[in-house]
Amino acid sequence: MSNLQALFDSFTIMYPYGCNDSSCGYCNVKVGNKSYMMLAGLDDIDTVLGITPNEYKDLLDRGWRRSGNILYKPDMKGSCCQEYTIRLEASKFKPNKKQRKAANAWTKYMVGIDYNREQAQKYPLSRQEKKRKRRAGFDLLERVHEPEHDTLKQRNPLEPAHKLEIRLEENTFTEEKFKLFEHYQKAIHKDDNVSESGFKRFLCNNPFKPRYSVDDQGRRIGAYHQCYYLDGRLVAMAVLDLLPDCVSGVYFVYHTDFSQWNLGKLSAMREIALAIEEGYGWYYMGYYIHSCVKMKYKCEFGPGQVLDPEYYDWHSFDNAFRAKLDTSPYYSKTLEEKLAAGEPDPKDDPEEDKMLEVIRATPEKWEGNETVFTTFMSGVMKLKEIDPILHTTLILVGKQPGTADMLMDWDSSKIENPGSTKHKLAEVVATIGQDLMPRIMTCLALSH
Numbered sequence: 072m073s074n075l076q077a078l079f080d081s082f083t084i085m086y087p088y089g090c091n092d093s094s095c096g097y098c099n100v101k102v103g104n105k106s107y108m109m110l111a112g113l114d115d116i117d118t119v120l121g122i123t124p125n126e127y128k129d130l131l132d133r134g135w136r137r138s139g140n141i142l143y144k145p146d147m148k149g150s151c152c153q154e155y156t157i158r159l160e161a162s163k164f165k166p167n168k169k170q171r172k173a174a175n176a177w178t179k180y181m182v183g184i185d186y187n188r189e190q191a192q193k194y195p196l197s198r199q200e201k202k203r204k205r206r207a208g209f210d211l212l213e214r215v216h217e218p219e220h221d222t223l224k225q226r227n228p229l230e231p232a233h234k235l236e237i238r239l240e241e242n243t244f245t246e247e248k249f250k251l252f253e254h255y256q257k258a259i260h261k262d263d264n265v266s267e268s269g270f271k272r273f274l275c276n277n278p279f280k281p282r283y284s285v286d287d288q289g290r291r292i293g294a295y296h297q298c299y300y301l302d303g304r305l306v307a308m309a310v311l312d313l314l315p316d317c318v319s320g321v322y323f324v325y326h327t328d329f330s331q332w333n334l335g336k337l338s339a340m341r342e343i344a345l346a347i348e349e350g351y352g353w354y355y356m357g358y359y360i361h362s363c364v365k366m367k368y369k370c371e372f373g374p375g376q377v378l379d380p381e382y383y384d385w386h387s388f389d390n391a392f393r394a395k396l397d398t399s400p401y402y403s404k405t406l407e408e409k410l411a412a413g414e415p416d417p418k419d420d421p422e423e424d425k426m427l428e429v430i431r432a433t434p435e436k437w438e439g440n441e442t443v444f445t446t447f448m449s450g451v452m453k454l455k456e457i458d459p460i461l462h463t464t465l466i467l468v469g470k471q472p473g474t475a476d477m478l479m480d481w482d483s484s485k486i487e488n489p490g491s492t493k494h495k496l497a498e499v500v501a502t503i504g505q506d507l508m509p510r511i512m513t514c515l516a517l518s519h
Contacts, residue, residue, distance in 0.1 A: 082512040083122045083280075084467060086110040087499050090441045091143070095151050096260070097363045103151030106143040107443050107502050111278040121280035124292050128314045129507050131156065131355060133383055134450060137312075137321070139276035144502050145358075146448045147380050153400045154358035156378035157388050158317070161346035161354045163374055166209060170340060170371065173333040174214045180332065181218035183232025194227040215337075215344045236300040237341070239311075241283060241293070244275045247305045248296065255324035274310050274322055286315060290349050294321075297341070299334075309338045311345075317353040318346040339372060359388075361396040379405045380449045403449070426454045429487035442489050443498050451501035458486050460505070464496050465512040472512065 088108040095104040111122035256262040283293035299307035307325035325334040375388035381403040462476035486493040
């Protein structure tokens with residue numbers, strides 16, 4: 072193995088894109104969604120320049136998500152909709168009445184009207200089995216598998232009305248998957264601009280290196296499609312990242328022929344069951360937006376936790392927290408507690424203000440080209456914290472690795488100048504964080 076290859080294997084290579092303004096898919100504001108973006112890997116066949124699942128898990132815990140190979144961190148203060156990272160400790164989940172009802176109805180549909188009567192006649196349960204079943208109540212792991220064809224056939228030789236098969240597949244492209252996605256986007260999101268290339272970029276590109284693996288606990292690691300086949304037809308698909316210590320939901324699509332069966336609820340319960348059965352521990356449900364009605368169902372999966380956007384600790388995602396969001400869409404509970412305890416407001420920082428004054432005084436340098444510092448993004452390191460350590464940032468120019476202070480214009484460059492390499496590298500450090508940066512190599516070839 073070459074020294075360069077060993078270097079690539081040892082570090083995650085990230086390409087900074089910078090800040091991005093786009094239309095919002097949640098409230099339809101034309102240019103309201105703001106985020107900082109980076110690229111991990113150039114395309115789906117790039118097995119060298121990617122991100123390890125461990126590093127991506129750490130980024131999830133700093134408010135990042137991915138769309139294909141693109142990683143992004145929302146600017147929660149500057150966006151029209153505030154995207155909070157939420158998660159659930161899978162083993163503590165207790166299905167509510169609506170969720171139990173949805174699971175039971177789905178099973179009844181699978182077996183058909185006459186199945187239970189025929190089973191009672193030909194293969195009756197013993198008195199002891201009936202008693203055990205009554206005492207057991209609703210067992211999540213048992214119920215999510217109950218409607219599957221293999222599970223039903225293990226019970227008795229009767230043939231159910233429908234054949235349900237759930238397969239966890241690698242996130243590769245198939246025409247059948249694309250057609251399902253196309254139908255979902257058009258029917259649910261009224262999106263007529265659907266293409267195979269867009270589907271591949273969004274839900275098939277895999278940024279992880281290695282692409283797929285099994286960790287030392289025997290858990291599958293990588294990007295997967297959990298496919299729901301009903302009588303041989305693909306009717307729903309969950310896009311999942313199986314990561315160290317968590318199952319992360321990326322996207323879910325279904326055919327509207329089956330809208331009445333609450334497939335979104337059913338898939339979430341199945342993903343929670345996967346986290347329990349294979350020992351991942353946590354289930355990450357993506358972002359929660361309090362103002363988005365379509366996301367209210369996420370409140371039903373508890374007891375949940377929400378990531379603090381300023382300090383990256385976790386709080387109970389309970390009614391009290393959500394009540395705060397009714398009056399303050401952007402809310403940091405940790406900051407509120409620190410201020411209540413008499414700690415100084417981090418915004419009151421004369422040294423940082425002095426550095427930011429240079430940016431404000433020269434708007435022609437950055438107008439129309441915002442950075443995480445000019446937009447005052449939450450949860451990022453301050454310029455004054457970054458400046459003393461920036462020279463040790465690992466960089467890759469072409470195929471030449473090194474540290475940032477090896478750049479020719481390093482000494483003459485100013486971190487306060489948004490057009491400078493120093494400022495662009497400072498954005499990477501600020502958003503990724505000091506703890507993760509030693510494992511990251513920033514590639515400058517694709518910087519804006």
